[in-house]
Amino acid sequence: MSTDALVLDDVTLTYGSATAVFGLSLTVGAGEAVGILGRNGAGKTTTLRGILGSGVRRKGSIRYFGEEIGGMRADQVARKGIGWVPDDRRIYTTLTVRENLLLASRERSGPAKEAVDEAVAAVPLVEKLLPRKGVQLSGGEQQAVAIARAVVGRPKVLLLDEPAEGLAPIIVESLQQSVIELSRSGMTILIAEQNLNFVLGATQRVCVLDSGREVLTCSSEEFGNSPELQNQHLAISLENHGKRR
Amino acid sequence: MNEGNVKTRVDEDNPSSPAAEGLAPSSGASAWWARAGRNRLVPHAVLAIVLIVLVPSLLTGSNLALATTAVIYGLFALSALVLFGWVGLGSFGQAAFFGTGAYTAAMLKDHQLNPLIVILIGAFVAMLLALVVAILAGNSSGIQFAMLTLVLGEVLHQLLFTFRDVFHGDDGIFGITAQPLFGMNLFDQKNFWWYSAGVAAVFALVLYGIHRSQLGKTFTAVRDDPVKAAALGTSVRVARTAAFMISGFVGGIAGVLYSQQQTGAAPGLVSTVMSGSVIFMVFIGGTSNMWGPFVGALVYTYLTTRLFQGSNTSTIWIGLLLLVVVVLVRGGIMGLVERGVRLLKQRVTTARSAS
Amino acid sequence: MVELLNAIVSGLALAMPLFLAASGLTLIYGVMRVINFAHGGFFMVGAYVATSALRGQVHGFWAFIGAVILAGIVVAIFSAACEEIIFRWLDPSEHMLSLLASYALSLIIAGGAVQIWGAAAKTQPAPPLLAGSWSFGGVVLAQNDVFMIIMGLLLAAGLWALLNQTSFGKQATAVAGDPVMAEALGIRVRWVAIGVFAAGGLLAGMAGGLASPQYSIAPGLDQLFVLQSFAVIILGGFGSIGGAFGASLLLGLLESILATYAPSLSGYGFYVAMAIVLMLRPQGLAIAFRPRRAPQPEVSA
Amino acid sequence: MTLLETHGMSKAYNGVPALVDATAAFDSGQVTALIGPNGAGKTTFFGTLAGEHRATAGSIEFDGHDITKWDADRRARAGIARTFQVARQFSSLSVLENLLLSYQAGQGQWWRPWRTFLPRTVPSYIHELAEVTRLDNLLGRTAGTLPQGDRKRLELAMSLAQDPRVLLLDEPTAGMTDEDCVVTVDVLKDVMTRSPDLCLILTAHDMSVVFALAHRILLMGQGQILLDGTPEEVAGHELARTTYLGAS
Amino acid sequence: ACGSSSGGSGSSGDSSGKITLGMLAPLTGTFAQAGVDMSDGAKIAVKQINASGGVNGQKISLDIRDDGSDATKTSQATRDLASAGHKLIMGAYTSTECLAVKSLIASSGSVYVAPTCVSGDLTGGPGQKGADRVYRTGLRSAGDQPVDKSIPKIMNELAPGTKTWDYFGYDYSYGHEQSATFKANLSSLPGSPKLGSNVFIPLTSQNFRPYVSKLATAVESDPTGRGLFLGTYGVGTGSFLQQASSFNFLSKYKMIWTTGDPWDVFTALKGKFPTVWNQYDYVWAAYDNPTNNAFVKDFKKAYGHMPGANAAESFNAVMAYAAAIKKAGSTDPQKVSDALAGLTFKSTQGTTTIDATTHQANNNAVLSKLQGDPSSPDGIKILRTVIVQPKDASYKDGSNSTTNSINKGQ
Numbered sequence A: 001m002s003t004d005a006l007v008l009d010d011v012t013l014t015y016g017s018a019t020a021v022f023g024l025s026l027t028v029g030a031g032e033a034v035g036i037l038g039r040n041g042a043g044k045t046t047t048l049r050g051i052l053g054s055g056v057r058r059k060g061s062i063r064y065f066g067e068e069i070g071g072m073r074a075d076q077v078a079r080k081g082i083g084w085v086p087d088d089r090r091i092y093t094t095l096t097v098r099e100n101l102l103l104a105s106r107e108r109s110g111p112a113k114e115a116v117d118e119a120v121a122a123v124p125l126v127e128k129l130l131p132r133k134g135v136q137l138s139g140g141e142q143q144a145v146a147i148a149r150a151v152v153g154r155p156k157v158l159l160l161d162e163p164a165e166g167l168a169p170i171i172v173e174s175l176q177q178s179v180i181e182l183s184r185s186g187m188t189i190l191i192a193e194q195n196l197n198f199v200l201g202a203t204q205r206v207c208v209l210d211s212g213r214e215v216l217t218c219s220s221e222e223f224g225n226s227p228e229l230q231n232q233h234l235a236i237s238l239e240n241h242g243k244r245r
Numbered sequence B: 001m002n003e004g005n006v007k008t009r010v011d012e013d014n015p016s017s018p019a020a021e022g023l024a025p026s027s028g029a030s031a032w033w034a035r036a037g038r039n040r041l042v043p044h045a046v047l048a049i050v051l052i053v054l055v056p057s058l059l060t061g062s063n064l065a066l067a068t069t070a071v072i073y074g075l076f077a078l079s080a081l082v083l084f085g086w087v088g089l090g091s092f093g094q095a096a097f098f099g100t101g102a103y104t105a106a107m108l109k110d111h112q113l114n115p116l117i118v119i120l121i122g123a124f125v126a127m128l129l130a131l132v133v134a135i136l137a138g139n140s141s142g143i144q145f146a147m148l149t150l151v152l153g154e155v156l157h158q159l160l161f162t163f164r165d166v167f168h169g170d171d172g173i174f175g176i177t178a179q180p181l182f183g184m185n186l187f188d189q190k191n192f193w194w195y196s197a198g199v200a201a202v203f204a205l206v207l208y209g210i211h212r213s214q215l216g217k218t219f220t221a222v223r224d225d226p227v228k229a230a231a232l233g234t235s236v237r238v239a240r241t242a243a244f245m246i247s248g249f250v251g252g253i254a255g256v257l258y259s260q261q262q263t264g265a266a267p268g269l270v271s272t273v274m275s276g277s278v279i280f281m282v283f284i285g286g287t288s289n290m291w292g293p294f295v296g297a298l299v300y301t302y303l304t305t306r307l308f309q310g311s312n313t314s315t316i317w318i319g320l321l322l323l324v325v326v327v328l329v330r331g332g333i334m335g336l337v338e339r340g341v342r343l344l345k346q347r348v349t350t351a352r353s354a355s
Numbered sequence C: 001m002v003e004l005l006n007a008i009v010s011g012l013a014l015a016m017p018l019f020l021a022a023s024g025l026t027l028i029y030g031v032m033r034v035i036n037f038a039h040g041g042f043f044m045v046g047a048y049v050a051t052s053a054l055r056g057q058v059h060g061f062w063a064f065i066g067a068v069i070l071a072g073i074v075v076a077i078f079s080a081a082c083e084e085i086i087f088r089w090l091d092p093s094e095h096m097l098s099l100l101a102s103y104a105l106s107l108i109i110a111g112g113a114v115q116i117w118g119a120a121a122k123t124q125p126a127p128p129l130l131a132g133s134w135s136f137g138g139v140v141l142a143q144n145d146v147f148m149i150i151m152g153l154l155l156a157a158g159l160w161a162l163l164n165q166t167s168f169g170k171q172a173t174a175v176a177g178d179p180v181m182a183e184a185l186g187i188r189v190r191w192v193a194i195g196v197f198a199a200g201g202l203l204a205g206m207a208g209g210l211a212s213p214q215y216s217i218a219p220g221l222d223q224l225f226v227l228q229s230f231a232v233i234i235l236g237g238f239g240s241i242g243g244a245f246g247a248s249l250l251l252g253l254l255e256s257i258l259a260t261y262a263p264s265l266s267g268y269g270f271y272v273a274m275a276i277v278l279m280l281r282p283q284g285l286a287i288a289f290r291p292r293r294a295p296q297p298e299v300s301a
Numbered sequence D: 001m002t003l004l005e006t007h008g009m010s011k012a013y014n015g016v017p018a019l020v021d022a023t024a025a026f027d028s029g030q031v032t033a034l035i036g037p038n039g040a041g042k043t044t045f046f047g048t049l050a051g052e053h054r055a056t057a058g059s060i061e062f063d064g065h066d067i068t069k070w071d072a073d074r075r076a077r078a079g080i081a082r083t084f085q086v087a088r089q090f091s092s093l094s095v096l097e098n099l100l101l102s103y104q105a106g107q108g109q110w111w112r113p114w115r116t117f118l119p120r121t122v123p124s125y126i127h128e129l130a131e132v133t134r135l136d137n138l139l140g141r142t143a144g145t146l147p148q149g150d151r152k153r154l155e156l157a158m159s160l161a162q163d164p165r166v167l168l169l170d171e172p173t174a175g176m177t178d179e180d181c182v183v184t185v186d187v188l189k190d191v192m193t194r195s196p197d198l199c200l201i202l203t204a205h206d207m208s209v210v211f212a213l214a215h216r217i218l219l220m221g222q223g224q225i226l227l228d229g230t231p232e233e234v235a236g237h238e239l240a241r242t243t244y245l246g247a248s
Numbered sequence E: 001a002c003g004s005s006s007g008g009s010g011s012s013g014d015s016s017g018k019i020t021l022g023m024l025a026p027l028t029g030t031f032a033q034a035g036v037d038m039s040d041g042a043k044i045a046v047k048q049i050n051a052s053g054g055v056n057g058q059k060i061s062l063d064i065r066d067d068g069s070d071a072t073k074t075s076q077a078t079r080d081l082a083s084a085g086h087k088l089i090m091g092a093y094t095s096t097e098c099l100a101v102k103s104l105i106a107s108s109g110s111v112y113v114a115p116t117c118v119s120g121d122l123t124g125g126p127g128q129k130g131a132d133r134v135y136r137t138g139l140r141s142a143g144d145q146p147v148d149k150s151i152p153k154i155m156n157e158l159a160p161g162t163k164t165w166d167y168f169g170y171d172y173s174y175g176h177e178q179s180a181t182f183k184a185n186l187s188s189l190p191g192s193p194k195l196g197s198n199v200f201i202p203l204t205s206q207n208f209r210p211y212v213s214k215l216a217t218a219v220e221s222d223p224t225g226r227g228l229f230l231g232t233y234g235v236g237t238g239s240f241l242q243q244a245s246s247f248n249f250l251s252k253y254k255m256i257w258t259t260g261d262p263w264d265v266f267t268a269l270k271g272k273f274p275t276v277w278n279q280y281d282y283v284w285a286a287y288d289n290p291t292n293n294a295f296v297k298d299f300k301k302a303y304g305h306m307p308g309a310n311a312a313e314s315f316n317a318v319m320a321y322a323a324a325i326k327k328a329g330s331t332d333p334q335k336v337s338d339a340l341a342g343l344t345f346k347s348t349q350g351t352t353t354i355d356a357t358t359h360q361a362n363n364n365a366v367l368s369k370l371q372g373d374p375s376s377p378d379g380i381k382i383l384r385t386v387i388v389q390p391k392d393a394s395y396k397d398g399s400n401s402t403t404n405s406i407n408k409g410q
């Protein structure tokens, strides 16, 4: 039981009075890479925020290697070993990239310098950016730094929110490679992403959300091979669209 | 009138969020249109007129004087709302406009002008000052803006002392004797109420119109995202300057009325304390509509001159109350009222759909 | 010449308590984005606590220092409590809210101080070691001034070290930049917030204690440095400790020189300087210490 | 016909060059895609064209006017519309109000205090626009509560509502589902047929979008325009492969 | 501008047979101490009057409003008192507020007695008509007063040979009046001393460091002998003395002359202040008469310390109102006002008469030489008092703390 990295059980997530995710249950095994798919507004970002406990109200149980974290503050959750790449990057603009990475390194995770080197190895684009300030980065560069920063903390579970957005194709490719490697090295990874190819290549399993509810969980391979499934769950058929809200 | 809210926290009380919609059955495709388009001018105007007519017969003596002060402060608070609520510039020097109006009226005391003319002159001078402030401060925003306006207000305050001969420093200028208006003796409390409440109502109405206008919507746009607003072709500078001048004009009117009521002007009117108080009125009342400033002014005036009067514990209580409002009652009293109304409506609709 | 030197000395003497009062303000702003109007109240409480501890009697230097530290600690606890009770509930991006809340708090402190310590003015004599002055050919140097200058430098250095050399400083930097992300990186944002408020309160309280022999300790003392402190953090760049130090010096000297050579201007030459700086360089003289986001590309419209 | 032209345009942030000596001409009726690795200077190029910041050197000419020193709002009024890489909208206004505001601003009607903002009837143009961008069901929503993908569409619709002559789209499809991308591409194609004189310049990291729309591609790298040619030419070029496209 | 100007309804006395006086005082802010003293003093008068059966069979009470030492707040409170029917108004601490009250008196149909304000504008000068319904029981200080004219002369006699005087006072009407009068009268003295530095600081400011060192250098480098006219009062004086103390130059002045209520400031300094001469209208030890002795005794008993001038002045204002109401036989504002004009009543200076034309009371000025004395309960030792007659500025020694019968009796 406790070998599962994350177990979400009937989790409901709300912003103020607005509910964005309804009764979601999801299990992610240790070392597994799972993709979260869904249309705009389906609740992908909200799910990741919910696991972390940042900016959204949670109901239901979230267990992390058997330990209940559903009531913890985000910083407690993060210290347990969950890393997060937010969709809006949130780079510290007045700090250099190196300082950004150092902030994320925790004493527990070993010498800071090594951790930084490791992260740079995982996201090579970052290397030449190290001395630059956060403001001096383009959108894609910030994205890369955000990923590297999450890796620096040596998380056991990594939450990636649209990691490929805004990255040049060539970088996306290498990022996919890095994610696969991190996963192989035992890190549990959860990716919310629109870029289907990226997700399918990097994960073993996908979970599809629609309007805050889980509608399908299957292996990435199966999903990738079935245009019907993709069509049914990701396409915005017009009649569907009309009823959406 | 719902558009005046300061950047509402989108996550709260959003009636059209998925959940809220889950509760209340969507009232059809026209709902959004009705929400955005309905002109609620008539009921508001009727309410205002009823109040203006009723108040003098309900209140007498000190209470009527207090109500008059509250209305004047309300107009002043409305001028702060224009800058703060409409274009998102939280000024901590709003008293400069108020004080300018008041001092202008005080300095005209020996000229025996028609009070309405004095109002126009005072408002105009305050508007000119607003133009200057807009030129000086219009480029900043946020905390810099708040501080810069605070400083400019403070400089104006200092000028009253530096030019003692003109402004009489700490002593202020007292002894305004309001001239009769259309044969109406303004020394009479009731007459003064009609005069000041009438003026306030007229200008509140004008502001209501402006807020619903193209310029009004541009204000909101500039407040929400100035960069985007500029990218659409609206001039942020022009919009902010316009808001400043409107704010200055209205603040000046309030100042003139105030000095006519108090028969003079003193440096306290231009002080940071005054600027702070008016922001409190705005916050207590709520920024979601134009009644807010008036409600806030009434509550504030009542609290400070009545409820906690006559002992040195008053500041503690006022402070505590304001804290509670700021920390707990987001959206002020009108916000509470609106939330209550919305809840009630929701109850009613759910009850109806259930039966 | 002697006049100028004297003006410079008294400018420094003015600058130091100002810096001590403003540094806490700028620290709290820099990290928590709260412009604390009640900071003057904290200062006043510090002065009252020190005076009460010494009972207004003459005491030795170390007793005085002890009282100052006590004042700092009391106010630090109070300040931390304020953050826990009030400021944590306010959205820091809505600076108006925190400005107003702290303004309300300042009213409560002003009223509360009268309840606790009464309306009657108190005075605290300086310890004998700081009571005298030296004169060098007409240039008068009060021992207390020298002491304040040393304290100012010490505190500036201490603050700099706290922010730049400690892990607390690093965490504060992160919280200042983006509290949401800081939390997601595992930083105990609540502790940092409380710590920063406590540190700000400590500075204000100690400033009040240190200044207590110089003033009538009475209602209204809270207003003493409020506007000037604002001037300092504006001039120095919001949140910059070094900037605050420089701005305090600048304003102290300006005030003193104006008071000496153009007394009629001394009231507001100060503010004009501030307004000019703000208009030409809104970010202040120093490079700001961690703004929240990238400075939004403002329209130059 | 050339509508927009830059001559040796450069932009440095605090002395750090982000755009170097960019010279290019854009014709009306043409769709140009700007591609290049992250940090190549695409957004900077847009920002300089739209007037968000001033060029540090060089000049910009639009429709025969030298607009180098014009402010952003003036350029917008002249007909240069843009979207932002991270979508921006007026978060407290409803979607409809956002659209109407853009529309009226595009018509130069944004400053009159005596004209009510809400017209009696919504211009049919706005209705159509909302329909094709699939915003018609969201018109009453407060823009601040929209998810990222919807915001992107709203921003696109807003820029179209301005009825521009030059349209600068910075990653219009970023964060959209594949399906939405297709729709967006269709919308843009539709726009090009309706207003054949529009000069459309866009950036995207999604090559399917680029190839579906662009008549011409500029490859940027390190602040410079490295290649300028038809999609086929650029895609086939070695430089594009090694610096940007990769193996795929 | 509103408020009916009719003297009408029996305003201040309501049916329950109670007379309420409206009182303004700064209970908060920099001058809170003065406000507390003022209300303390007034309360003693009320207690004494009620203990002896009230006025015309009615008890008196006070409705005290905080004016925060702010003209705006004062106006509002005044208007509020008047509209609440409390039209017999007294109080307000500094001249700024008193003038603001004055301007509302006519329109609100009230009467006003100013106890502590000294500005000339409040009442008429010699032979001038005072404003309608505005009276002063306290001291008037303006250029046309014999007292003011003679102050430099008295100073010169007490500290002969002072060549230069430095003035340091507040930046408002009273400060400017005081300094101008002083300057004008200096030149008429033998040796025509001059005014050295002439500094005005804002009413609530307490940061005097640059001025202090300027004065210090001036006095150190001036062998001819200087005097200091310290026109500040309240916490300003306290802060000035604190900041000056480390420069050790105050003792080099031939004379330090202060104004305003000396008691609260010098009590706060706990005996640590240089010997000064104070000029104002009350020091408890200066008078030895039944009214004052009873007042001092009751005050000391109630509050544990000696009364200062602010307390005594407010006491006198209540006494004046009580006498006027008695004389008028009514609380009607107009009648009370008429009674106040020309009224003679028992006060701390024995008896006081309010001039029917100028509306100014014939209040003595009291000069006192004060020395710090940590061993005395209030920290002050009164070395000498001098009473100056307002009419001709003739002066004679009053009693002092050792000769006063209150003390002797104890």
Ligand SMILES: Nc1ncnc2c1ncn2[C@@H]1O[C@H](COP(=O)(O)OP(=O)(O)OP(=O)(O)O)[C@@H](O)[C@H]1O
Pocket (backbone or CB within 6 Å): A015, A018, A019, A020, A038, A039, A040, A041, A042, A043, A044, A045, A046, A047, A087, B010, B011, B012, B017, B018, D145, D146, D147, D148, D149, D150, D175
């Ligand atoms: N701060 C917020 N306040 C209120 N509602 C919100 C907020 N953030 C998101 N929502 C709502 O929650 C729902 C889920 O949004 P979420 O951001 O999780 O979607 P998503 O799947 O990540 O979409 P996208 O692909 O566009 O990023 C949406 O309907 C959105 O409108």
Ligand SMILES: Nc1ncnc2c1ncn2[C@@H]1O[C@H](COP(=O)(O)OP(=O)(O)OP(=O)(O)O)[C@@H](O)[C@H]1O
Pocket (backbone or CB within 6 Å): A135, A136, A137, A138, A139, A140, A141, A166, D013, D014, D016, D017, D018, D036, D037, D038, D039, D040, D041, D042, D043, D044, D045, D085
């Ligand atoms: N505000 C800024 N301040 C300083 N430097 C900046 C700023 N914005 C961008 N830069 C720098 O300019 C360079 C070009 O950035 P730009 O945003 O134009 O790239 P881009 O081509 O749009 O990249 P992406 O595809 O990642 O969005 C970047 O390397 C960055 O270092």
Ligand SMILES: CC(C)C[C@H](N)C(=O)O
Pocket (backbone or CB within 6 Å): E093, E094, E095, E096, E116, E117, E118, E119, E174, E233, E259, E260, E261
């Ligand atoms: C205390 C006095 C010398 C001054 C007086 N309170 C006034 O302002 O008029």
Ligand SMILES: [Mg+2]
Pocket (backbone or CB within 6 Å): A044, A045, A046, A087, D148
């Ligand atoms: Mg998302």
Ligand SMILES: [Mg+2]
Pocket (backbone or CB within 6 Å): A138, A139, A140, D042, D043, D044, D085, D170
């Ligand atoms: Mg870009």
